[in-house]
Amino acid sequence: MALDQLIIALPKGRILEEARPLLDAVGIHPESAFDDDGSRQLQFATNLEHVSIIRVRSFDVATFVAFGAAQIGIAGNDVLMEFDYPEIYAPLDLGIGGCRLCLAQSKELGETFDVSRLSHVRVATKYPETTSRYFEAQGIQAECVKLNGAMELAPKLGLTPRIVDLVSSGRTLKENGLVEVATISDVSSRLVVNRTALKVRSEEIGDWIEKFRRAVDAQAA
Amino acid sequence: MSETASPTLLPEGLRDVLPSDAAAEAALVEMLASSFNANGYDRVSPPLVEFESTLLAGMGAATADRIFRMVDPVSQRTLGLRADVTAQIARLASTRLHKAPRPLRLMYAGQVLRVKGHQLRPDRQFTQVGFELIGPDTVAADAEAIIVAAQAVAGIGIKDITVDLALPPLVPALLETAGLNGDEIELLYAALNHKDASEIRKLGGGQSELLCALVEASGPLNVARESLAKVDLPAAAAKHLKTLLAVADTVKAETPELALTIDLVENRGLQYHTGVTFFLFAKGSTREIGRGGRYTVSHGDDVSEPATGATLFMDAVLAVAPKVSVRPCVYTPYGTARDAIRNIQDDGFRVRASLSKDADMLAEARILGCSKMLKDGEVVDVPNER
Numbered sequence: 001m002a003l004d005q006l007i008i009a010l011p012k013g014r015i016l017e018e019a020r021p022l023l024d025a026v027g028i029h030p031e032s033a034f035d036d037d038g039s040r041q042l043q044f045a046t047n048l049e050h051v052s053i054i055r056v057r058s059f060d061v062a063t064f065v066a067f068g069a070a071q072i073g074i075a076g077n078d079v080l081m082e083f084d085y086p087e088i089y090a091p092l093d094l095g096i097g098g099c100r101l102c103l104a105q106s107k108e109l110g111e112t113f114d115v116s117r118l119s120h121v122r123v124a125t126k127y128p129e130t131t132s133r134y135f136e137a138q139g140i141q142a143e144c145v146k147l148n149g150a151m152e153l154a155p156k157l158g159l160t161p162r163i164v165d166l167v168s169s170g171r172t173l174k175e176n177g178l179v180e181v182a183t184i185s186d187v188s189s190r191l192v193v194n195r196t197a198l199k200v201r202s203e204e205i206g207d208w209i210e211k212f213r214r215a216v217d218a219q220a221a
Numbered sequence: 222m223s224e225t226a227s228p229t230l231l232p233e234g235l236r237d238v239l240p241s242d243a244a245a246e247a248a249l250v251e252m253l254a255s256s257f258n259a260n261g262y263d264r265v266s267p268p269l270v271e272f273e274s275t276l277l278a279g280m281g282a283a284t285a286d287r288i289f290r291m292v293d294p295v296s297q298r299t300l301g302l303r304a305d306v307t308a309q310i311a312r313l314a315s316t317r318l319h320k321a322p323r324p325l326r327l328m329y330a331g332q333v334l335r336v337k338g339h340q341l342r343p344d345r346q347f348t349q350v351g352f353e354l355i356g357p358d359t360v361a362a363d364a365e366a367i368i369v370a371a372q373a374v375a376g377i378g379i380k381d382i383t384v385d386l387a388l389p390p391l392v393p394a395l396l397e398t399a400g401l402n403g404d405e406i407e408l409l410y411a412a413l414n415h416k417d418a419s420e421i422r423k424l425g426g427g428q429s430e431l432l433c434a435l436v437e438a439s440g441p442l443n444v445a446r447e448s449l450a451k452v453d454l455p456a457a458a459a460k461h462l463k464t465l466l467a468v469a470d471t472v473k474a475e476t477p478e479l480a481l482t483i484d485l486v487e488n489r490g491l492q493y494h495t496g497v498t499f500f501l502f503a504k505g506s507t508r509e510i511g512r513g514g515r516y517t518v519s520h521g522d523d524v525s526e527p528a529t530g531a532t533l534f535m536d537a538v539l540a541v542a543p544k545v546s547v548r549p550c551v552y553t554p555y556g557t558a559r560d561a562i563r564n565i566q567d568d569g570f571r572v573r574a575s576l577s578k579d580a581d582m583l584a585e586a587r588i589l590g591c592s593k594m595l596k597d598g599e600v601v602d603v604p605n606e607r
Contacts, residue, residue, distance in 0.1 A: 004504075066340065068507035077417070086414065086489060087341055087508065091436065093419035190417065196509070199385045199502045202441045202482050 003050040004201070006208075009065055009073035011058035015189050018096035019074050025215035026208070028053075062088060062192070071197040072208060078166060078187045082127045089198060090190035091209055094216055097189035099168040101127065103134075103182040106155040109162070113181035115140060124154035125164040134164075134184050152176035234338040234345030245545040246348065246535060249377055253350045253533060254330045256373035260365075262328035262352040267309040269332070273301040279315075279519035280493035281308030287335045304335045307530060308493075310353045311518040314528070319520065323356030341508045344536050351511075351532030355518060358527035360464060363497045364471035366513050370531035371479055374501060374510065378543040381504035383480040386469055387487035387514070388461050389494040392432070395458060399426040413486045435485045442469055445483040461496070468497050493517075501533070503541045510537040552586035552594040552603070565600060 008028070010016055023030070029047040033039040034055070044053045054070060059079055064070040066085035078101050080090055103113060103123075120141045125131045128144035135142035147154065151165040152172055166187060167173060173180055191212050198205045231237070238246065258264065272293075277285050287304035303309060306329050314325055330350040338345050352369065354362055371382055392413060396406060405424060409432075412420035416436050425432045431452065438448035446466060454462060462485070469481050487500075498514025513531025520526060550571040553562060555578045562572050573591055575582065586594045586603045593600050 077420075080415065080417075084411075085340060089416040091416045091418055093417075188419075190419075194507075196502055196507055199482055199484075199500070200381070200383045200480075200504050200506075202383070202480070203444075206440050206444070 006051045006072065007070040008051065008053045009061040009070035010053055010055055011061050011074060012055055015058065015074065015076065015097040019094065019189070022094065022212065022215050025218065026211040065192050065194050068194045068196055071194050071205060073192045074189050075192050076187050076189050077185065078127065080190065081130050081185065087195045088192050089195055090192045092191040092212055092216065094189045094191055095220060097187070099166050099187050101130065101164065101184045101187055102167045102180045103162060103164050103184060104173050104178040104180045105162040107177050107179055111179055121162060122160040123162045123164055124151050124160040126151065127164055130184065131164045152178060234343050241547055244547055246539055248545045249538060249542055250330050250348060250350055250535060252377050253373045254328065256376050257328040257352045257369060260369045262326040265310065265313060265327050265329055266331065267306065267313065270300050270302050273299040275312060276301040276303060276308065278312070279308065280311055280516055283492040284308065289334055289336055302334045304333050306331060306333065306349055306351060307353065307532060311528065314355045314518050315520045324362070325355040326352065328352035342536060348535035349532045350535060351530060353528055353530035355526060355528040360467045360471055362529055363468040363515060364475070366529045366531050367472050367499050368476055370501060370511055370513055370533065371476060374503070374533065379503045379541055383482060383502040384472070385482045385484050385500040385502060386465055387484050387498045388465050389488050389498055390496065391458050391461055391485055392488055395428050395431060399428040401426045410488065414489055416486065432486065439484040439486065440482060442473065442481040442483055465497050506537060506541045508537055510534060510541065549593055550591040551600055552582065552589060552591035554582060554595060555580065557595060565595065570600065
């Protein structure tokens with residue numbers, strides 16, 4: 001019996017590099033164009049006839065998987081938190097893509113974030129939902145200015161005094177005169193699967209989760 | 222609001238259903254309804270609008286954030302538009318039909334309206350077709366609900382149906398002893414809904430190992446049964462699980478063609494469920510096509526009655542159901558006798574009658590989408606245009 005198409009959504013960039021060995025370990029070998037950064041191809045065949053890979057932006061991985069356009073994907077919990085898609089399961093922490101989602105502010109505002117007198121903040125971020133929720137929980141209304149990159153410029157140019165962004169070493173922050181004042185969440189990449197796909201193709205998708213689990217355990221060992 | 226808004230624009234989540242789609246939906250609703258009916262479920266039809274206080278009484282409270290409200294100019298009381306039908310059937314069972322013999326089997330088909338769509342269901346208005354089985358709290362009743370729902374879906378030609386079984390009371394029971402506060406529990410439920418093992422381990426307190434084991438034990442019935450045998454559950458939880466497995470075995474024995482999966486940490490949108498619940502999935506669908514399960518009908522004064530049931534979401538069903546063929550239409554000349562038209566209709570055709578004396582029959586039949594026409598007293602095919 002021919003197997004149904006299985007689409008795996010992977011994020012471009014740094015996480016992909018770290019995820020690459022895992023793909024090999026679970027026995028998925030993409031065609032050569034996949035490792036060619038110059039390639040404009042969007043979908044890639046693999047050594048398995050029914051499995052193909054799409055390479056998209058990290059936020060779009062969650063969207064493709066949530067709507068069932070891809071059955072499996074790799075996404076950071078930063079993205080999962082932001083969308084909070086009910087149709088995504090994240091059964092496995094892959095232990096890659098480690099960083100943290102942080103609140104940072106310009107040095108002039110001081111080294112700490114004092115919430116006691118604030119009723120409102122302006123924040124530049126790629127994560128407006130997560131940011132609003134974080135501040136709401138502290139009784140502060142957040143006015144989020146959505147940016148897609150170069151968040152560090154916002155305080156410098158007077159767009160917003162604070163930013164919420166992913167931080168790994170913290171060097172970019174420092175170079176732009178910013179201080180990290182709070183960690184909103186630790187971030188790592190998860191194997192994500194579509195809920196309906198997991199129910200309807202239970203054994204097949206369950207097998208893939210197991211394979212990834214073994215690959216992650218082997219890497220950790 | 223601007224008065225120059227486009228006349229075609231409808232409010233978000235609402236839409237016009239046009240010919241062929243509307244016919245298909247009506248036909249499928251009727252097929253599903255007659256399948257429930259054939260299993261002894263009697264049709265009832267509660268109103269679209271009730272007093273808010275009765276609509277939200279008992280289990281209806283779970284729909285409080287979903288209903289549209291308005292003020293009744295007559296009684297000056299707040300009215301609510303139903304967002305779900307089950308609570309209305311429960312109200313019937315506890316009021317007008319409380320003396321009706323049990324088991325009480327009722328079914329319904331009707332539209333619901335919700336204040337908000339969600340990602341996978343942007344529609345705010347859609348049709349629900351469902352049934353309720355009120356009275357018995359037995360494995361046989363739980364199994365009947367699943368089988369009746371799945372058979373109706375299979376009956377309209379949907380293939381590869383998976384039934385995912387869940388136990389909403391299980392996790393709350395385990396969390397009672399986990400020593401977590403309200404916020405922590407909320408975060409934990411979010412993690413459980415996403416099956417996020419690493420978050421569950423972090424947030425699960427004293428029960429994190431057990432919860433992770435339950436997440437891993439989710440899957441196809443046989444695999445889950447094996448893994449669950451190794452999990453050491455508290456007595457109350459173990460009893461729930463025993464019922465669930467008994468229900469699964471009954472369903473499997475009676476309808477071996479159904480694929481069964483188990484998911485013990487599922488608790489999405491099941492606020493009123495008290496026992497075995499289930500979701501119906503079909504291959505090709507991006508979301509569940511129906512759900513159901515055990516709940517309690519409140520009769521007031523601490524008296525309550527067990528019940529179960531299921532509801533199918535027609536928007537999701539339509540997306541995966543095979544196309545319903547529309548009966549061919551015969552174009553008849555102006556002035557065709559009513560008796561002649563009735564004869565054609567009795568033969569299973571639809572009839573579109575020409576309303577003008579000097580029509581070009583062939584051209585009009587084509588324009589009006591009739592595949593047949595009445596010519597010299599005979600129904601003939603409309604030839605394809607060259």
